[in-house]
Amino acid sequence: MRILLAAPDRDILMCYERLLSQEGHEVTTAFDGMQIPQLLAGSGPEAVILDLDLPGLDRSRILRMFAEDNIPVVALGEALPENADAKNIRSLRYPFLPEELFAALEALPGKRSLPGTADAAPGKDIGER
Amino acid sequence: MDTARKRFIRFAMLAVFVLLLVILGIINGMNFTMAAADADAITERLSRNKGSFDNSKPMEPGFLPDGKMGPMGPDSPEVSFTTRYFTVRFDQDGEAKLKAFQIAAVSEEEAIEWASSLKNGTTGWTHGTYRFRVYTQEGKTFVTVIDQGRELWPSYRILYISLGGIVLGLLVSYFFLSFMGKRVFAPLEEADRKQKQFLLEAEKEFKVPLTVINADAELIEREMGPSDYTTSIHRQVRRMTGLVRQLGSMAIFEESAEAKRCSVSEILKSAAESRREELAARNIALTMEIEPDAALVADSELLRRIFGELMENAVKFADGDVRISLKKKEDRVQIRIANGTSLADGDRNNAFDRFTRFENAEGKSGSGLGLSMVKSAVKEMDGRVGAKVEEGQFVVHIAL
Numbered sequence: 001m002r003i004l005l006a007a008p009d010r011d012i013l014m015c016y017e018r019l020l021s022q023e024g025h026e027v028t029t030a031f032d033g034m035q036i037p038q039l040l041a042g043s044g045p046e047a048v049i050l051d052l053d054l055p056g057l058d059r060s061r062i063l064r065m066f067a068e069d070n071i072p073v074v075a076l077g078e079a080l081p082e083n084a085d086a087k088n089i090r091s092l093r094y095p096f097l098p099e100e101l102f103a104a105l106e107a108l109p110g111k112r113s114l115p116g117t118a119d120a121a122p123g124k125d126i127g128e129r
Numbered sequence: 130m131d132t133a134r135k136r137f138i139r140f141a142m143l144a145v146f147v148l149l150l151v152i153l154g155i156i157n158g159m160n161f162t163m164a165a166a167d168a169d170a171i172t173e174r175l176s177r178n179k180g181s182f183d184n185s186k187p188m189e190p191g192f193l194p195d196g197k198m199g200p201m202g203p204d205s206p207e208v209s210f211t212t213r214y215f216t217v218r219f220d221q222d223g224e225a226k227l228k229a230f231q232i233a234a235v236s237e238e239e240a241i242e243w244a245s246s247l248k249n250g251t252t253g254w255t256h257g258t259y260r261f262r263v264y265t266q267e268g269k270t271f272v273t274v275i276d277q278g279r280e281l282w283p284s285y286r287i288l289y290i291s292l293g294g295i296v297l298g299l300l301v302s303y304f305f306l307s308f309m310g311k312r313v314f315a316p317l318e319e320a321d322r323k324q325k326q327f328l329l330e331a332e333k334e335f336k337v338p339l340t341v342i343n344a345d346a347e348l349i350e351r352e353m354g355p356s357d358y359t360t361s362i363h364r365q366v367r368r369m370t371g372l373v374r375q376l377g378s379m380a381i382f383e384e385s386a387e388a389k390r391c392s393v394s395e396i397l398k399s400a401a402e403s404r405r406e407e408l409a410a411r412n413i414a415l416t417m418e419i420e421p422d423a424a425l426v427a428d429s430e431l432l433r434r435i436f437g438e439l440m441e442n443a444v445k446f447a448d449g450d451v452r453i454s455l456k457k458k459e460d461r462v463q464i465r466i467a468n469g470t471s472l473a474d475g476d477r478n479n480a481f482d483r484f485t486r487f488e489n490a491e492g493k494s495g496s497g498l499g500l501s502m503v504k505s506a507v508k509e510m511d512g513r514v515g516a517k518v519e520e521g522q523f524v525v526h527i528a529l
Binding site for chain 2: 009011012015016018021022070073090093094095096097098106107
């Protein structure tokens with residue numbers, strides 16, 4: 001799956017770009033809201049992981065843009081804007097575990113899974129490894 | 130903190146009321162007791178002369194030539210002139226005769242009638258402000274009744290003023306406490322606000338680093354293989370994640386923000402649906418019977434946290450299916466969240482006590498604070514919450 005990962009923290013971008021790539025996804029990153037419109041051009045992402053605290057971002061406008069393009073979103077952070085189209089969005093609060101993010105991606109409506117993502121089983125107890 | 134201030138004002142006013150009641154009660158009690166004693170002294174003086182005053186011997190005036198005070202009160206020489214009274218004598222055959230009659234408010238017939246009804250008593254009050262005494266002399270029974278209305282009037286006046294004083298005292302103390310309460314609690318409210326602000330900021334600042342640490346540990350394991358150290362990192366991060374989430378919940382739970390009409394059905398449904406996949410991965414079914422359009426005036430964020438905490442609890446400890454129901458009952462809402470459990474049947478209301486963890490919590494993360502915070506929040510909303518185990522289901526029931 002082509003995923004756009006947008007978060008202000010560079011370490012989050014670095015870790016999860018690698019983890020999502022290992023899960024078989026093609027990942028594009030953004031650390032500022034201003035970068036997003038040009039990343040949506042062309043063969044845009046099939047899903048977006050968006051930190052709601054991303055700077056340079058009008059949350060309501062960008063979520064509306066994703067909804068109009070039928071791009072499902074995993075929203076990272078606190079409460080969604082009131083007028084957000086919740087059908088298109090899965091919320092995930094910080095701090096989250098990698099398997100929780102993978103499970104949220106799996107649960108997105110209309111997403112297309114790539115082969116190799118079957119290992120991202122939600123609820124796996126890391127402590128048992 | 131607003132609740133604490135109102136509770137302080139209520140208790141302080143109760144203390145003022147009790148204090149005024151006790152002090153004024155004692156004063157008025159003593160006043161009336163002393164009035165009764167004065168009246169008894171007069172009836173006793175009358176009884177010494179078979180129910181009338183003995184004015185045959187000269188009595189000393191109030192102020193003596195040498196400047197000393199003469200007899201005062203019941204023994205004053207003026208008492209025989211100011212006391213309104215009557216005495217009825219009952220002969221051995223029961224015949225009643227008026228012995229003395231120095232009163233205007235009662236007729237002779239009424240005097241005999243009153244005395245007949247009192248002759249089996251000893252002493253006491255009758256017909257409001259009349260004091261009586263029954264005594265026997267030379268085989269005959271005497272009933273003396275004196276009118277203490279004029280003497281008691283000041284005592285009643287003091288009583289009415291006392292009652293008015295209690296009401297006035299409560300009003301004054303209410304306004305004073307309300308005014309002072311704001312000033313006394315202002316530093317406490319500020320400290321409380323700063324503490325909540327700190328909890329929320331700390332929660333925010335911890336969250337992203339924890340996410341990064343765990344992701345880094347995951348990457349290390351994938352690239353270099355798992356080790357005891359990465360397992361330990363995961364374990365400690367899980368523990369810190371739980372604590373950090375509860376830090377934020379504590380700040381939100383303690384005081385709710387603006388309440389407005391919100392859909393309880395939608396909030397509960399959303400909280401439950403967000404855990405469906407997790408339960409499905411463990412082959413646990415989630416069933417919901419949520420009546421639509423159940424709405425309340427409440428803080429929606431607080432409701433989200435309450436239901437989130439209850440779902441967290443249900444999912445963490447579910448040994449079997451999770452069932453959620455919401456029913457509307459007039460202007461209230463009744464919610465049940467049940468999960469399969471291995472706990473024995475019985476009342477489990479102590480689940481809401483701080484730091485309580487049951488036997489099935491062994492090996493599971495958590496501080497035992499979540500449900501206690503839920504209870505505090507539900508109480509703030511004037512709701513009720515309880516828990517029990519019945520037929521293999523741990524059931525939390527809330528009425529809002």
